[in-house]
Amino acid sequence: xxxxxxxxxxxxxxxxxxxxxxxxxxxxxxxxxxxxxxxxxxxxxxxxxxxxxxxxxxxxxxxxxxxxxxxxxxxxxxxxxxxxxxxxxxxxxxxxxxxxxxxxxxxxxxxxxxxxxxxxxxxxxxxxxxxxxxxxxxxxxxxxxxxxxxxxxxxxxxxxxxxxxxxxxxxxxxxxxxxxxxxxxxxxxxxxxxxxxxxxxxxxxxxxxx
Amino acid sequence: xxxxxxxxxxxxxxxxxxxxxxxxxxxxxxxxxxxxxxxxxxxxxxxxxxxxxxxxxxxxxxxxxxxxxxxxxxxxxxxxxxxxxxxxxxxxxxxxxxxxxxxxxxxxxxxxxxxxxxxxxxxxxxxxxxxxxxxxxxxxxxxxxxxxxxxxxxxxxxxxxxxxxxxxxxxxxxxxxxxxxxxxxxxxxxxxxxxxxxxxxxxxxxxxxx
DNA sequence: TCATAGAGGTAAGTAACACTTACTCACATT
DNA sequence: AATGTGAGTAAGTGTTACTTACCTCTATGA
Numbered sequence: 001x002x003x004x005x006x007x008x009x010x011x012x013x014x015x016x017x018x019x020x021x022x023x024x025x026x027x028x029x030x031x032x033x034x035x036x037x038x039x040x041x042x043x044x045x046x047x048x049x050x051x052x053x054x055x056x057x058x059x060x061x062x063x064x065x066x067x068x069x070x071x072x073x074x075x076x077x078x079x080x081x082x083x084x085x086x087x088x089x090x091x092x093x094x095x096x097x098x099x100x101x102x103x104x105x106x107x108x109x110x111x112x113x114x115x116x117x118x119x120x121x122x123x124x125x126x127x128x129x130x131x132x133x134x135x136x137x138x139x140x141x142x143x144x145x146x147x148x149x150x151x152x153x154x155x156x157x158x159x160x161x162x163x164x165x166x167x168x169x170x171x172x173x174x175x176x177x178x179x180x181x182x183x184x185x186x187x188x189x190x191x192x193x194x195x196x197x198x199x200x201x202x203x204x205x206x207x208x209x210x
Numbered sequence: 211x212x213x214x215x216x217x218x219x220x221x222x223x224x225x226x227x228x229x230x231x232x233x234x235x236x237x238x239x240x241x242x243x244x245x246x247x248x249x250x251x252x253x254x255x256x257x258x259x260x261x262x263x264x265x266x267x268x269x270x271x272x273x274x275x276x277x278x279x280x281x282x283x284x285x286x287x288x289x290x291x292x293x294x295x296x297x298x299x300x301x302x303x304x305x306x307x308x309x310x311x312x313x314x315x316x317x318x319x320x321x322x323x324x325x326x327x328x329x330x331x332x333x334x335x336x337x338x339x340x341x342x343x344x345x346x347x348x349x350x351x352x353x354x355x356x357x358x359x360x361x362x363x364x365x366x367x368x369x370x371x372x373x374x375x376x377x378x379x380x381x382x383x384x385x386x387x388x389x390x391x392x393x394x395x396x397x398x399x400x401x402x403x404x405x406x407x408x409x410x411x412x413x414x415x416x417x418x419x420x
Numbered sequence: 421t422c423a424t425a426g427a428g429g430t431a432a433g434t435a436a437c438a439c440t441t442a443c444t445c446a447c448a449t450t
Numbered sequence: 451a452a453t454g455t456g457a458g459t460a461a462g463t464g465t466t467a468c469t470t471a472c473c474t475c476t477a478t479g480a
Contacts, residue, residue, distance in 0.1 A: 040337050040338055040339065041337065042252075042337070042338070097419060122336075123336050123337045124337050126332075126333050126392075126396075127250055127251065127252070127333045127334050127337065128250060128252070129250070129396070132396065132397075158420055159419070159420060160418050160419060160420055161416075161417075161418060161419070161420045162420075163412070164409075164412065164413055164418045165405075165409045168390075168406065168409035168410060168412075168413060169413055169418055171386055171389045171390050171406075171410070172382060172385070172386040172389075172410060172413050172414065174385075174389050175382070175384075175385030175386040175387070175388055175389030175390070176381055176382040176385040176386065177385070178385055178388075178389065179381045179382075179384050179385030179388065179389075180378075180381050180385070182336075186336075186339070186342060187342075195375075196378060196381075199374075199375045199378035200378060200381070200382060202373070202374065203374055203378060203379055203382050203414065203417075204382065204413065204414075204417065204418055205417050205418055205419040206371075206417040206419060207371075207413075207414065207415050207416040207417030207418075208370050208371060208374045208379055208414055208415055208417075209307060209369070209370060209371070209415040209416060210368055210369060210370055210371045210372075
């Protein structure tokens with residue numbers, strides 16, 4: 001009989017707790033980020049990543065389980081800053097409406113400021129179910145939960161109509177944000193964050209019907 | 211000097227005008243559709259598609275430029291029915307609000323009824339820029355244009371507020387629809403179309419603010 | 421002081437995959 | 451009867467993600 005450990009027992013796993021973040025690892029992530037700005041994930045080869053980082057291909061697999069793992073970790077880094085910035089801003093607002101306006105504006109701003117981040121999140125990671133087990137997705141969920149809490153609180157305090165469904169409102173807000181960014185990411189156009197975010201807020205809060 | 215025709219002059223290109231839709235081609239598309247219901251695009255191999263269709267791998271490349279082209283053509287087929295159904299329904303409604311409600315409901319319905327279609331459209335095609343040159347994307351644009359026209363008309367007739375931006379309203383509607391479907395596609399949950407579509411319409415038309 | 425463990429990094433593979441080439445067969449048209 | 455053509459096959463080939471085995475430092479503790 002044959003027993004196989006499918007859970008990863010990588011021979012050399014980095015101790016990403018703390019000090020040692022070897023130069024090779026950093027070079028690989030930087031190299032990959034740079035390439036992601038130019039082309040899509042699948043047309044970037046491991047050979048390309050390595051030569052661009054001036055290391056050998058094998059080294060990639062010392063620090064990353066596979067190519068996708070590299071993708072997720074790069075995403076995760078960007079996500080971290082994003083998350084921190086928004087949570088801070090939200091804390092500065094009092095009313096539910098203002099908080100949601102911050103969510104809309106800051107999300108658009110982050111997406112616009114950080115093309116690679118948004119490209120990965122909106123276009124690349126979704127097509128593989130692995131992502132939804134990754135720690136990067138855990139952050140998405142946390143962000144998502146924060147928004148839901150704001151909404152539920154707004155309904156409770158009477159700021160929002162009692163008949164709106166919190167989950168649906170979140171869908172509308174997040175969907176609008178993502179959709180607004182897509183065109184800009186894909187076709188590389190600039191987007192007027194102030195315009196778009198106040199436009200979305202106007203519709204979502206006041207409604208479009210005359 | 212060397213001249214290369216980069217525009218496709220495939221040796222044998224199907225005359226998709228009309229009668230001959232060879233059994234092999236149909237088998238390949240059916241096989242691929244079936245596999246797409248089970249796993250994601252990248253983990254489906256050409257060998258798998260071929261053996262599942264009981265043809266040889268080479269035949270795939272007689273009818274399709276490459277694996278992605280097969281993806282786009284399958285998408286295109288599904289899209290065609292979708293488009294026709296919706297345009298019909300829209301024609302039966304008079305007011306702008308009713309028409310947009312039809313758009314929301316029918317989109318959700320189509321996505322729910324047709325998992326492969328939605329999976330391809332929402333998760334698989336986006337990560338490659340080629341898609342945005344394909345004829346499948348041309349249909350997306352057409353659909354998108356129809357919605358914009360309904361909105362612009364609604365603003366003109368006074369059904370919608372004059373201060374809403376038509377493009378933004380479209381973003382909100384489309385974004386909400388897509389976002390609503392994503393979770394269901396990814397995690398395979400059922401979605402209550404009536405609930406979700408009336409919820410979205412409620413927020414978009416009446417606003418969430420008390 | 422010196423063996424050694426282990427991290428950082430390399431070089432040379434390999435299996436699998438998307439895609440190609442060169443071919444055969446059936447059959448309609450002249 | 452010759453020929454052209456569409457449907458389909460069989461056997462490749464180059465590329466790519468990933469693996470294995472190895473080297474080379476350096477820090478530590480017996």
